[in-house]
Every structure is written in structure tokens, then in C-alpha cells.
Amino acid sequence: xxxxxxxxxxGAVTAAGxxxxxxxxxxxxxxxxxTPPGTRPLPLTKMEFKLTDHEGQTxxxxxxxxxxxxxxxxxxxxxxxxxxxxxxxxxxxxALGEDAERLNVVFITVDPERDTVEIMEDYVAYFHPAIRGxxxxxxxxxxxxxxxxxxYERVPTDNGxxxxxxxxxxxxxxxxxxxxxxxxxxxxxxxVPKIRRAMKExxxxxx
Numbered sequence: 001x002x003x004x005x006x007x008x009x010x011g012a013v014t015a016a017g018x019x020x021x022x023x024x025x026x027x028x029x030x031x032x033x034x035t036p037p038g039t040r041p042l043p044l045t046k047m048e049f050k051l052t053d054h055e056g057q058t059x060x061x062x063x064x065x066x067x068x069x070x071x072x073x074x075x076x077x078x079x080x081x082x083x084x085x086x087x088x089x090x091x092x093x094x095a096l097g098e099d100a101e102r103l104n105v106v107f108i109t110v111d112p113e114r115d116t117v118e119i120m121e122d123y124v125a126y127f128h129p130a131i132r133g134x135x136x137x138x139x140x141x142x143x144x145x146x147x148x149x150x151x152y153e154r155v156p157t158d159n160g161x162x163x164x165x166x167x168x169x170x171x172x173x174x175x176x177x178x179x180x181x182x183x184x185x186x187x188x189x190x191x192v193p194k195i196r197r198a199m200k201e202x203x204x205x206x207x
Contacts, residue, residue, distance in 0.1 A: 039149050044069070044176030047147035049140050051108070054121040054133035059106075061147070061176070068179075068198040069104040069172040073150045075111035075163050076123040082107075083126075085184060088191070089169065090128035095192050100130050102199060108134045110152035110165045112141050173198045 047061040070089060074082035086107060093100040107124060109115035112135050120133030135141075145152060152165035167184035171194060179198045182191045
């Protein structure tokens, strides 16, 4: 019920917020976005960081080994890109049906100053229940982003600040090796087969 209410609200905001979406595109995917580092993410087995999930449990790259993983960097105060992407991810998981249980799905904040464990717990509850929220210290968030080759930066605004950040979703196989990215607004008919490919590789390795 909570998720349906949120998605309905998000749809109304999207319909009325064309300028906001344009501003989000400019900051994240357009000319205002940070320059991507142009290198592949490290294997999860080569990353070193410790974070806390939205239930207060300590997590890290080792938490993700054993299942294919979808990882997305964003923040809960994000006006457009993050709720849109998490709604898209929820749709991909719905399309996968019971197979969604074979995935790790993590939303890693780039705004730890505001995104506490409690805030993350409340926020991810609006989306698919498989999505986990991860937060931590600024230093540990930076270490995680470095391993994923994600970029982010704090940008002052009239009302405080916002965050520029990588908008793509990172996809890893069960062994922790990078498979692909799923781009912002990538159609479901392209995104879901990418995920299934990573899951197929998991099945092949197990046989």
C-alpha cells in the first residue's frame, strides 16, 4: 500500500515537474554532470569498505558475493533521478518474479550527512522489498564509490545543497565480477535481459 501510494504520488509529480526532471538530467546525465572516470568497477572481491544497512547491520562487498548484484548510488533528498531509478528497479524486480529473490539489490547513499539508518529505512520502504539501503561515514562512502568507480559531489543551492552523482545502476555476477551498467531511463525490455544474463552466468558456474 505504501509503495503504491508513493508511486502514484511520484507519477503526479513527474507529470507536473518537467523542469525539475530537466534540471536532474543536467546535473546527473547532462552537461552539468561530473566527468566519469572511464574505468570499469573493481570486482567486489577487490573492494574494501564497511557500511551499515537500513536495519543497522554491518555490510560490505563480501555481503554481495554469492548472488548477482544491482547497486545504485543516490540520496534520499534527490528530487527526481533517484526515486525514478528505484521505481524502475522495482519494476525490473517485479518482472523477474520469484527470480528476484536470487539478487542482491543495494541503494548506497552519497549523502551520509542526512541519510541516517533511520532515514534510509523509511525511504526504501516505498519501493520493492528486495531493495536494501546502505549508509555509513563519509570516508567509507568514498571508499565504496571509488571501488564502484561512481562519482558524486556536493553542490550548494539556495536552500542548502544537493548532490551530483552517477546515475547508472551497476550489475555484478554472483562471483562479484562486473557485468554491465544499466543506464538511467533504460527501457525495461533492455534492462531485464541484462539482469537475466548475470543470473544465467550464476547458474552456469553452479553446474
